[in-house]
């Protein structure tokens with residue numbers, strides 16, 4: 001009986017810790033902005049893991065065609081490799097944020113000092129390119145834990161999560177990804193996308209068509225924070 005109770009407790013604590021680390025919206029270790037509190041039909045588009053030398057310029061072209069401003073959470077080493085794309089993102093009115101130096105699988109397990117150095121170096125690379133402060137951060141894989149929380153608080157970042165996870169990295173057909181996205185879209189949604197996939201542009205075109213047909217406006221994530229914070 002006692003053992004049974006103990007096992008139930010361990011399982012409950014285990015699943016809570018899993019939820020706390022793997023759900024960006026849990027806010028257990030780190031408060032992240034995941035959606036705006038509004039009934040107005042506004043959404044934010046966010047792109048992770050760029051800049052990509054092939055896909056990012058196409059995504060930027062499309063955003064410009066639809067006169068939409070988005071947010072790009074860039075990987076430091078890629079930004080250093082393709083600074084002109086990051087410069088273009090910023091010049092065209094998009095938000096540029098920190099998404100760690102290399103997006104290593106081991107990032108969430110990195111010791112505090114190393115994590116601080118990783119994020120600081122990324123910030124310096126991005127700020128050197130856009131010549132403006134970089135204060136927004138999205139954790140790689142959306143994973144948070146006490147170390148990520150401490151590093152982010154030390155650096156004073158605003159952490160951005162999401163309310164719509166497209167899972168566009170799975171390589172599924174665009175219509176299936178679209179179905180997943182449209183099922184989750186609500187006023188104030190923050191949509192997680194990637195500007196490094198072969199069908200990034202096809203997906204974004206379909207998404208813009210949906211947003212226009214349903215009278216959604218696209219805003220930068222910081223605009224959502226400033227105007228409709230929870």
Ligand SMILES: [Zn+2]
Nearest residue numbers: 048049140141
């Ligand atoms: Zn990522």
